[in-house]
Amino acid sequence: xxxxxxxxxxxxxxxxxxxxxxxxxxxxxxxxxxxxxxxxxxxxxxxxxxxxxxxxxxxxxxxxxxxxxxxxxxxxxxxxxxxxxxxxxxxxxxxxxxxxxxxxxxxxxxxxxxxxxxxxxxxxxxxxxxxxxxxxxxxxxxxxxxxxxxxxxxxxxxxxxxxxxxxxxxxxxxxxxxxxxxxxxxxxxxxxxxxxxxxxxxxxxxxxxxxxxxxxxxxxxxxxxxxxxxxxxxxxxxxxxxxxxxxxxxxxxxxxxxxxxxxxxxxxxxxxxxxxxxxxxxxxxxxxxxxxxxxxxxxxxxxxxxxxxxxxxxxxxxxxxxxxxxxxxxxxxxxxxxxxxxxxxxxxxxxxxxxxxxxxxxxxxxxxxxxxxxxxxxx
Numbered sequence: 001x002x003x004x005x006x007x008x009x010x011x012x013x014x015x016x017x018x019x020x021x022x023x024x025x026x027x028x029x030x031x032x033x034x035x036x037x038x039x040x041x042x043x044x045x046x047x048x049x050x051x052x053x054x055x056x057x058x059x060x061x062x063x064x065x066x067x068x069x070x071x072x073x074x075x076x077x078x079x080x081x082x083x084x085x086x087x088x089x090x091x092x093x094x095x096x097x098x099x100x101x102x103x104x105x106x107x108x109x110x111x112x113x114x115x116x117x118x119x120x121x122x123x124x125x126x127x128x129x130x131x132x133x134x135x136x137x138x139x140x141x142x143x144x145x146x147x148x149x150x151x152x153x154x155x156x157x158x159x160x161x162x163x164x165x166x167x168x169x170x171x172x173x174x175x176x177x178x179x180x181x182x183x184x185x186x187x188x189x190x191x192x193x194x195x196x197x198x199x200x201x202x203x204x205x206x207x208x209x210x211x212x213x214x215x216x217x218x219x220x221x222x223x224x225x226x227x228x229x230x231x232x233x234x235x236x237x238x239x240x241x242x243x244x245x246x247x248x249x250x251x252x253x254x255x256x257x258x259x260x261x262x263x264x265x266x267x268x269x270x271x272x273x274x275x276x277x278x279x280x281x282x283x284x285x286x287x288x289x290x291x292x293x294x295x296x297x298x299x300x301x302x303x304x305x306x307x308x309x310x311x312x313x314x315x316x317x318x319x320x321x322x323x324x325x326x327x328x329x330x331x332x333x334x335x336x337x338x339x340x341x342x343x344x345x346x347x348x349x350x351x352x353x354x355x356x357x358x359x360x361x362x363x364x365x366x367x368x369x370x371x372x373x374x375x376x377x378x379x
Contacts, residue, residue, distance in 0.1 A: 014069030016060055018094075019123035021116045022046070022080050030120035031059035039124045041117060049087065056094075074127045076101040082142045097130070099123070102305060103138035147271040150243045153235075154266045155309065157228045160221050167218035171211060178207070186222075189215050232262055242270040246365055252376050253364070255324035256317065263313045269365045277359045285311050286355040302351060311354075318354040328373035330356055 019039070021028040027046050032039035040059055044051040060069055071094045075084065078101070088094040104126065106112065130136040143151075168184040175182055179198040182188070192211060195203055203211075235244050236251075236258060243262070246269045250261035274280045281287045285306040291298050304311070322331050330353060338349030360371040370376065 014060075014065045014071070015095075016056070016063065016065055016069055016071045017124060017127050018056060018059070018071055018073040019120050019127055020073060020075035020084075021120040021123065022075055022078060022084075023116070024079070027052070028116045028120045029055050030124045031056070031063075032124060033063050033065075035125060035128050039121060041120060053092065070095065072096075072127065072131075074099055074123055074130075076104070076123070077140045082148065085142050086145070097127075098140040098142055099126075100138040100140055105137075141272065143271055150241065150270065151266045153228060153232060154263055157225065157232070158309070160225045160228070164218060164221045164225065167214055167221060171214050171218065174207065174211060174214070178203070184215070184218060186219075232258065236262070246270050249365055250361060253325075253361075253371070254375050254377055255320045256361075257320075260313055260317045260320075263310060264361065267307055267310045269362070274362065277362070280359060280362055281355055283307060284314060284355070284358055286314070286351065286358065314354040314358055315350060318350050318357055321353065321357055322350075325371075325374050327375070328371055330360065330371065330373075332373070 014033070017032055017039075019030040021030075023046065025046055026043050027048075028041060028043055029052065030039035030041050040062060042055050044055060056071060057067070060067060071092075073088060073094050073096045075096075076099050082098065085096050085098050088096040104122065126136055171184050171188070172182070175195070180195055182191075182195070189212065192203075192208065192215075197203065202208075235241075236247060238244075243266045247258075247261040247265035250256045250264060250269075251258065268283070272283065274283070278287070283306045285304045285308070286302050287305075289300040289303045291300050321328070322334060325331055333356075334349055334353050338346050341349070357371075360374075363369040364371060
């Protein structure tokens with residue numbers, strides 16, 4: 001879009017710029033034509049699409065635009081996800097962008113004012129500047145409904161594993177309060193009656209009842225985890241969708257199992273396209289964060305931006321790669337560089353391995369290039 005069209009406040013053809021600040025109870029809508037004017041601001045009930053349409057129409061009349069003038073809008077990625085983006089673009093014909101909140105510049109004062117009104121004005125200004133400078137902020141790649149839906153199995157599985165750990169820790173903590181240390185497994189309930197306090201007396205009545213209820217919740221979570229793993233195994237055997245196909249391809253490499261292959265495929269390789277390795281590393285949050293001002297600089301570690309689901313998986317795969325692919329070029333590099341180092345040095349080095357491994361797996365999935373020195377599983 002040309003600068004003249006974007007910033008011409010007198011044009012009756014627009015476009016109208018609309019910024020949305022979303023919250024659970026209300027949405028603040030800012031609209032206008034140029035940087036030189038204060039945007040029109042209104043509050044509407046959260047999720048009221050009819051009211052949003054009326055406010056956009058009212059803004060067009062307010063600024064003297066024709067009814068069919070184009071509309072460009074934006075909002076920050078958050079709890080509402082991408083349904084609003086799909087509605088605006090597919091149903092209303094609005095050109096919308098979803099913004100990474102971390103990429104929006106803020107005042108660096110120790111205490112800065114923050115209100116919905118200030119936020120919507122900031123988004124409004126950035127949206128106009130974005131037309132001339134695509135690097136004004138980072139735009140989130142919006143998945144289709146099908147692509148988003150394919151990620152639920154793995155994400156629910158990860159959430160359930162966390163719940164299982166919480167229930168197990170709570171049971172063990174309740175027992176430790178009374179001087180008893182026991183692990184939690186499927187036979188825990190059978191052995192509960194045999195547990196005794198240090199003085200030999202049985203467990204108190206209410207403690208025992210609480211442990212039984214807590215174990216029932218633990219058992220339900222375990223059953224759901226097994227069911228999801230069964231669904232995943234069946235999909236890996238029979239499904240022909242992009243997630244299953246690329247997961248099977250990854251699992252051909254020794255050191256890549258069902259969990260790692262499915263996680264990388266569903267979160268990364270099945271729906272994202274990358275131009276180079278820098279984009280790939282940035283998406284995974286495995287890019288360095290230098291800090292330098294005038295004098296000697298220092299490295300602050302990885303930035304941990306991007307997709308938080310795949311980063312722990314990549315670290316686990318990196319350790320597994322060293323074990324199952326010891327003759328690969330990547331494993332030899334790690335041993336030469338960090339093999340004789342301290343424990344901390346090895347932990348730093350494994351992050352570098354994870355980043356290099358991710359790039360190697362990308363080349364393998366997209367172009368069939370086997371990582372140097374790596375071996376494939378027997379067919």
